[in-house]
Amino acid sequence: MRVFITGIGGTLGTAVAQRVEGDPSVDAVAGVDLFPPRRRLLRAEFHRVDPRNRERMATIIRSFAPTALIHLGVYEPYSRSSPRAAVARTAAGTVAALEAAVTSRRLDRVVVRSGIEVYGRRRGAPLRPDEEVPPAPSSSFGHILLNVEQISREAGDRAGVPVTLLRFAPIVGPHVPSPLGRLLRLPAVPFSALGDPVFSVTHEADVVAAIVAALNDPVHGALNVVGPGAVTASQAARIGHRVPVPVVGPGWRGAKALAHLAGAPVPDHVHELLVRGRTADGSRLAEVLGVRVQHHTPEVVRQLYAWEPIEYLSVTAV
Amino acid sequence: MEQITTSGRLAELDPDRRDLSLPAIIARRVSGAFPLDEWGFDRELAVAVAAVTEWLPRPRVRGGEQLPEVGSALVVADRRLALWERLVLATAVANEAHRPVRFAGVPDVAPLGPLLRRVGGVPESPADLRGLLRSGEVVLTAPGFDVHRPLGAGRPPEAALAVALATGAPVLPLRVGVCLPGRRREVILGEPLRTRGPSSVRSVAELVFLLGVGHAADSSADER
Numbered sequence A: 001m002r003v004f005i006t007g008i009g010g011t012l013g014t015a016v017a018q019r020v021e022g023d024p025s026v027d028a029v030a031g032v033d034l035f036p037p038r039r040r041l042l043r044a045e046f047h048r049v050d051p052r053n054r055e056r057m058a059t060i061i062r063s064f065a066p067t068a069l070i071h072l073g074v075y076e077p078y079s080r081s082s083p084r085a086a087v088a089r090t091a092a093g094t095v096a097a098l099e100a101a102v103t104s105r106r107l108d109r110v111v112v113r114s115g116i117e118v119y120g121r122r123r124g125a126p127l128r129p130d131e132e133v134p135p136a137p138s139s140s141f142g143h144i145l146l147n148v149e150q151i152s153r154e155a156g157d158r159a160g161v162p163v164t165l166l167r168f169a170p171i172v173g174p175h176v177p178s179p180l181g182r183l184l185r186l187p188a189v190p191f192s193a194l195g196d197p198v199f200s201v202t203h204e205a206d207v208v209a210a211i212v213a214a215l216n217d218p219v220h221g222a223l224n225v226v227g228p229g230a231v232t233a234s235q236a237a238r239i240g241h242r243v244p245v246p247v248v249g250p251g252w253r254g255a256k257a258l259a260h261l262a263g264a265p266v267p268d269h270v271h272e273l274l275v276r277g278r279t280a281d282g283s284r285l286a287e288v289l290g291v292r293v294q295h296h297t298p299e300v301v302r303q304l305y306a307w308e309p310i311e312y313l314s315v316t317a318v
Numbered sequence B: 001m002e003q004i005t006t007s008g009r010l011a012e013l014d015p016d017r018r019d020l021s022l023p024a025i026i027a028r029r030v031s032g033a034f035p036l037d038e039w040g041f042d043r044e045l046a047v048a049v050a051a052v053t054e055w056l057p058r059p060r061v062r063g064g065e066q067l068p069e070v071g072s073a074l075v076v077a078d079r080r081l082a083l084w085e086r087l088v089l090a091t092a093v094a095n096e097a098h099r100p101v102r103f104a105g106v107p108d109v110a111p112l113g114p115l116l117r118r119v120g121g122v123p124e125s126p127a128d129l130r131g132l133l134r135s136g137e138v139v140l141t142a143p144g145f146d147v148h149r150p151l152g153a154g155r156p157p158e159a160a161l162a163v164a165l166a167t168g169a170p171v172l173p174l175r176v177g178v179c180l181p182g183r184r185r186e187v188i189l190g191e192p193l194r195t196r197g198p199s200s201v202r203s204v205a206e207l208v209f210l211l212g213v214g215h216a217a218d219s220s221a222d223e224r
Helices: A013-022 A054-066 A081-101 A140-159 A179-182 A204-216 A233-239 A253-259 A268-276 A283-289 A295-304 B022-031 B045-053 B083-097 B112-118 B127-136 B156-165 B205-210 B215-224
Strands: A002-006 A029-031 A045-048 A066-073 A109-115 A163-168 A188-192 A223-226 A242-247 B060-062 B073-077 B102-103 B140-141 B170-177 B187-188
Touching: A002 A013, A002 A081, A002 A233, A002 A242, A002 B102, A002 B140, A013 A029, A013 A204, A029 A054, A029 B215, A045 A140, A054 A081, A066 A081, A081 A140, A081 B083, A081 B140, A109 A140, A109 A283, A140 A163, A140 A268, A163 A204, A179 A188, A188 A233, A204 A223, A204 A233, A223 A283, A233 A242, A233 A295, A233 B022, A242 A253, A253 A268, B045 B083, B060 B083, B073 B083, B073 B156, B083 B102, B083 B140, B083 B187, B127 B140, B127 B156, B156 B205
Parallel strands: A002 A029, A002 A066, A029 A045, A066 A109, A109 A163, A163 A223, A188 A242, B060 B187, B073 B140, B073 B170, B102 B140
Antiparallel strands: B170 B187
16 A cells, blocks of 8 residues: 555644554555654655645655545644635645546545534534534635535545545644644633533544544545534633633624734634534444544543643753 | 453543532532533533422423333423423423433524523434434424414424434323413323334324324313
8 A cells, every 4th residue: 555645744644644654554655745744754755845836746646656645734724824825725735636646546545634614503503413414614614624525525536436534523632733722721711601612622643543544444425533522611721720711792803812912813613613612423433434532522621731841951061 | 351441531421420419519610520411411500400490390290111211212292392391391301210301492592502502402403313312312302383283283393203213212202281380280201102123113104193293282172
């Protein structure tokens, strides 16, 4: 198996690459990203490319001729890209990667990173949608993900290969760049005084396990990956010994401006999560892929705040 | 013997292991360590609400033993119910059956929706009902508003019944009749209608017929 990973420089991409490298059935691993890998890779070949440079992306992928494509080059607004750059990078990178992988003619499986934001949280939308609920995004990130899913499905249909769409709940952790994680780690955390709805999150280890399982056992269709249980924003703040701040209506404008100043800008999908909630039914994952999510949402939130303190070594002249 | 390990704290997974003393509950509220499910249901708050309703006038439930001890079930009232009636009946049935009973029909509007979801309310959407019944929950629903039907009768909850058929959850009729203050204050849980197995009900139309929903006003008039 020749595995190509887009977005290999991110936390997830690097972790997946490390797992894939250790698999003896994998002949070669390569990947592209705008950012260099976050950990040392032993076998994987890394190419630093801006996804908007479609020609270079396509050339690298065609010359590698992958049999499996793991598309993690999906950029969340305010994660590591501005909202505008996130749209442009994701759209261009998805089209280039899928197009090049399909035309290389050796492709036999595709695994795509998506998110439960595709279900949207319009009024009347299911609180805990399963995979049977048709996507109806109501945030810009949801639309980005739906676009990625549509391009991937079409490419998979053309190549006649299974496309596994893994819809993750927001991935948070002490070392995961995420707008939700940054907001929850502020000294004061805003929450909706009118509702304080629940949301679920996922641990990066469960995300990596699901991606690797989908790579080894390709399934055509969508699967939700969600940490069981849920928390509210005010509850998360209390777990992390932060100050929960109730916010209503126009107060969100000020709260978002203050959060932005404090280094945690709030994109619309995170605002929607705080005001309308966001969970999904992840039970099908265990039935189809045999992967049982190990980390419950409250535990993932607890780990988010368990940031190891920095220990400074005292240096003395000899 | 296979050793079962879990990374979650046992007390979070098993509600029976929780300390339900008042100081422990208050400590959990302050620290944020109280459990909520994906619909926002706060089990400890529901226990507190149930304790308060013990002191309020509420209907007596007969036939609580019809409710399965474990596994999913759909309880269908025989007439249209207001939101507060659904909450009161769900709490009364839960007290009788010693297990949480969720009530469907909560609007997706803040602050009412999230508040009612804390005490067991859920929206009427088929996707949410499907998720609840697959998770082994008991859900109470009732006929919806229909201008073409007699007062109180309402439109049979066909979408909810279709979900029960699809998931194989038994359907229990709940005879409410007229349950106003000063009138009859007793509701009766009927025998479960099986939706799985050899002698099970096969269609929504058959379920509607067997439940007798949509004629509550007439039947209550007969009883009077």
